[in-house]
Amino acid sequence: MIDSIAGGNLVSLATLSQRAIVEVLDTAESFVEVNSRSVKKVPALKGKVIASLFFEESTRTRLSFETAAKRLSADVLSLAVASSSVKKGESLRDTINTIDALGIDAVVMRHSSSGAPVQVSRYVPHVRVINAGDGQHQHPTQGLLDAFTVRQVLAARAGTSGRESGSELFAWLNVLIVGDVRHSRVARSDIEVYTRLGARVTVAAPGTLLPPDIAQWPVTVATNFDEALATADVVGLLRLQKERGSGAFVPSLGEFTSTFGLTSRRAKLLRPETIIMHPGPMNRGVEIDSQVADSSAAVIEQQVRNGVPVRMAVLYLTTAGTTLESGSND
Amino acid sequence: MTNPTLVIRGGLIVGPLESFLGDVLITDGRIVEVGPSITAPSGAVEIDAVGSWVGPGFVDLHTHLREPGKESAETIETGAFAAALGGYSAVVAMPNTEPSLDSVAMVGYVLERGKSAAVDVAVAGAITIGRQGEQMAPIAKLAALGVRLFTDDGNGVQDAGLMRRALTYAQPLGVTLAQHCEDESLAQGGSMHEGAVSSKLGLTGRPAIAEELMVMRDIELVRLTGCSMHFLHLSTERSIALVIEARAQGLPVTCEVAPHHLTLDETACETFDSEFKVHPPLRTAADVAALRAALRAGAIDAVATDHAPHTPESKDMAFDEAPPGMLGLEQAAGLTLEALGGAEADPQVFFNVLSRGPARVAQMREQDVRVGHSAHGGAVSVGEDANLVIFDPNASYVVDRDNLASRARNTPYHGRTIHGRARATIVRGRLVQLEGNLQ
Numbered sequence: 001m002i003d004s005i006a007g008g009n010l011v012s013l014a015t016l017s018q019r020a021i022v023e024v025l026d027t028a029e030s031f032v033e034v035n036s037r038s039v040k041k042v043p044a045l046k047g048k049v050i051a052s053l054f055f056e057e058s059t060r061t062r063l064s065f066e067t068a069a070k071r072l073s074a075d076v077l078s079l080a081v082a083s084s085s086v087k088k089g090e091s092l093r094d095t096i097n098t099i100d101a102l103g104i105d106a107v108v109m110r111h112s113s114s115g116a117p118v119q120v121s122r123y124v125p126h127v128r129v130i131n132a133g134d135g136q137h138q139h140p141t142q143g144l145l146d147a148f149t150v151r152q153v154l155a156a157r158a159g160t161s162g163r164e165s166g167s168e169l170f171a172w173l174n175v176l177i178v179g180d181v182r183h184s185r186v187a188r189s190d191i192e193v194y195t196r197l198g199a200r201v202t203v204a205a206p207g208t209l210l211p212p213d214i215a216q217w218p219v220t221v222a223t224n225f226d227e228a229l230a231t232a233d234v235v236g237l238l239r240l241q242k243e244r245g246s247g248a249f250v251p252s253l254g255e256f257t258s259t260f261g262l263t264s265r266r267a268k269l270l271r272p273e274t275i276i277m278h279p280g281p282m283n284r285g286v287e288i289d290s291q292v293a294d295s296s297a298a299v300i301e302q303q304v305r306n307g308v309p310v311r312m313a314v315l316y317l318t319t320a321g322t323t324l325e326s327g328s329n330d
Numbered sequence: 331m332t333n334p335t336l337v338i339r340g341g342l343i344v345g346p347l348e349s350f351l352g353d354v355l356i357t358d359g360r361i362v363e364v365g366p367s368i369t370a371p372s373g374a375v376e377i378d379a380v381g382s383w384v385g386p387g388f389v390d391l392h393t394h395l396r397e398p399g400k401e402s403a404e405t406i407e408t409g410a411f412a413a414a415l416g417g418y419s420a421v422v423a424m425p426n427t428e429p430s431l432d433s434v435a436m437v438g439y440v441l442e443r444g445k446s447a448a449v450d451v452a453v454a455g456a457i458t459i460g461r462q463g464e465q466m467a468p469i470a471k472l473a474a475l476g477v478r479l480f481t482d483d484g485n486g487v488q489d490a491g492l493m494r495r496a497l498t499y500a501q502p503l504g505v506t507l508a509q510h511c512e513d514e515s516l517a518q519g520g521s522m523h524e525g526a527v528s529s530k531l532g533l534t535g536r537p538a539i540a541e542e543l544m545v546m547r548d549i550e551l552v553r554l555t556g557c558s559m560h561f562l563h564l565s566t567e568r569s570i571a572l573v574i575e576a577r578a579q580g581l582p583v584t585c586e587v588a589p590h591h592l593t594l595d596e597t598a599c600e601t602f603d604s605e606f607k608v609h610p611p612l613r614t615a616a617d618v619a620a621l622r623a624a625l626r627a628g629a630i631d632a633v634a635t636d637h638a639p640h641t642p643e644s645k646d647m648a649f650d651e652a653p654p655g656m657l658g659l660e661q662a663a664g665l666t667l668e669a670l671g672g673a674e675a676d677p678q679v680f681f682n683v684l685s686r687g688p689a690r691v692a693q694m695r696e697q698d699v700r701v702g703h704s705a706h707g708g709a710v711s712v713g714e715d716a717n718l719v720i721f722d723p724n725a726s727y728v729v730d731r732d733n734l735a736s737r738a739r740n741t742p743y744h745g746r747t748i749h750g751r752a753r754a755t756i757v758r759g760r761l762v763q764l765e766g767n768l769q
Contacts (some may be wrong), residue, residue, distance in 0.1 A: 014530065093646055113648030114532040115602025137532030185532055211529040
């Protein structure tokens with residue numbers, strides 16, 4: 001287990017200790033304030049160059065990372081995949097070496113293949129690698145911002161700050177993750193972060209959308225979805241990844257919605273304080289009804305908003321190579 | 331040009347039944363004398379074998395030579411060099427070339443090119459045209475050429491009806507069909523063993539059941555047709571158990587395991603290094619232990635390399651996009667020794683699985699003038715064709731991917747210390763390799 005991502009890479013949450021996770025959440029909390037200033041910028045990464053390499057399309061994650069980098073005063077090199085030489089058959093190694101030759105300090109990358117950021121970290125060991133989602137493996141910043149959002153909501157209710165609460169608010173918290181766990185990198189990162197912080201995680205999905213070895217995972221499989229909803233403190237919905245062929249794992253989208261969708265009828269089973277989350281983009285009407293997504297229990301927009309300070313924290317810790325406590329570089 | 335007379339001094343001569351210290355004299359491609367302190371004729375080349383095992387040259391049942399079609403990864407010449415360094419005197423070339431070895435012309439081409447190679451080259455023909463699993467290849471014509479093994483390796487024959495017809499057709503010809511057992515409806519899209527590791531890594535799995543189901547199916551087809559069948563690169567405990575059970579019932583089945591399945595497990599994939607991607611995939615530690623136990627017990631006919639060269643640019647890709655396969659010929663014997671228990675290994679079992687067993691499966695015990703190969707996997711006795719290896723079980727070396735005879739570099743063992751090395755390889759009485767140097 002790694003106790004701090006300072007000066008290192010962030011490719012997976014599987015190797016991060018609770019301490020390393022809390023450090024990111026606390027650092028993010030100090031960046032929240034920056035985003036409410038009229039001049040939303042700090043010089044923390046001034047002079048650093050961050051490459052944003054999205055080999056798989058993503059608007060929200062790319063914008064979130066690039067916004068975070070710019071608020072830290074880093075220069076951002078953004079590779080537009082459609083116009084890149086990747087489409088002409090250039091290898092991952094050649095692409096990264098070419099970008100590296102321009103002089104970069106960090107690369108934020110998304111790739112459709114699991115493990116691509118791990119490979120890149122071998123090609124350019126002197127460059128910090130931040131995984132913005134790889135195949136069905138990990139989406140570490142999503143897991144971190146989900147935990148940050150939960151802590152923020154619970155801390156506000158408790159009249160404290162997230163930083164003061166550390167990981168306390170997660171003790172015995174019931175987190176229910178619903179849907180396509182099998183193909184989801186978000187689920188893999190969420191399960192790592194929630195269990196490390198002390199929460200109890202339950203998953204609910206048709207058997208075909210659970211990984212074959214789910215029995216070995218540190219989670220409980222819900223035998224009755226409706227009952228699991230009634231006891232959940234947090235419900236995290238996953239996107240049914242139709243584009244990855246998940247459609248073949250259920251008889252029909254309609255059947256999935258009727259058995260595991262968070263419909264308006266089913267949302268009535270939730271306690272009023274239950275937090276509803278979704279990493280986006282949502283399939284409205286499939287895993288979540290529109291009325292539920294737009295209800296006050298849903299913190300989906302807050303998740304998006306928190307993406308920026310959490311990614312600022314990750315970029316700052318990995319790329320500045322120091323923590324806020326131990327002194328910044330400006 | 332005749333080759334010089336060779337005399338091998340002081341090695342442990344490993345016969346099929348007993349081993350003894352002695353010398354071996356080789357003239358004109360044959361073993362002419364075996365015994366203690368042979369008086370060699372003047373001009374004979376002396377080869378020191380003290381501390382080493384002297385036995386029949388290894389025979390690889392499963393070599394991808396890539397020629398024709400992928401000469402950038404390997405050629406018959408370079409693949410044969412790798413084989414000679416590994417201690418092999420013969421290899422069986424797999425038919426998944428481009429085009430496939432599914433016709434008299436293509437098989438004839440490889441056999442002809444193989445005649446000038448450092449080791450004997452036999453050929454496995456395709457079972458179906460283009461290895462497409464649709465129409466039978468000219469099995470009888472190829473059998474008449476001397477082809478003894480047929481396989482669509484790389485692919486398993488998915489259609490049970492077609493496999494039954496191929497077995498029925500092949501049975502009276504006295505040839506063996508060899509199967510790459512993976513049911514694609516279960517394995518498709520997978521890039522490593524399905525289990526805890528694949529699930530953590532977010533890589534789609536190729537489950538053990540994909541292999542085992544086809545082994546079960548084919549055992550029943552052998553029972554139905556009576557044709558002999560060889561199971562390629564079995565990788566799970568259950569697959570081995572199925573074949574052992576079928577053999578006990580008297581069915582004509584044989585099987586091989588690959589060195590990587592004896593020495594690496596699924597956790598190697600945690601680095602996402604595509605050098606560890608192979609089909610069938612690296613399995614669990616329990617499977618590795620079961621394969622080793624079966625190998626030591628003599629339940630496995632052969633260790634076969636599945637030597638699969640790929641160019642660096644084609645292999646260096648994301649794990650799920652990279653082609654499966656790894657090099658094997660140069661390290662296989664040392665890895666087999668490790669699986670058998672290192673220097674404590676029984677040398678007879680060692681030569682059984684690397685030479686005598688595979689030679690029997692490939693029907694290479696006798697010389698075949700049609701195919702142009704000499705006799706392999708025999709006893710070290712007077713009159714035998716001189717296909718021999720001098721193997722030092724105590725030598726050790728560190729694998730360096732930039733120092734391989736193979737044209738490719740895709741070894742998963744780079745940096746690993748291997749114990750046991752072929753000090754010399756003799757093919758048809760000619761010294762082709764000595765102390766790691768091609769002659």
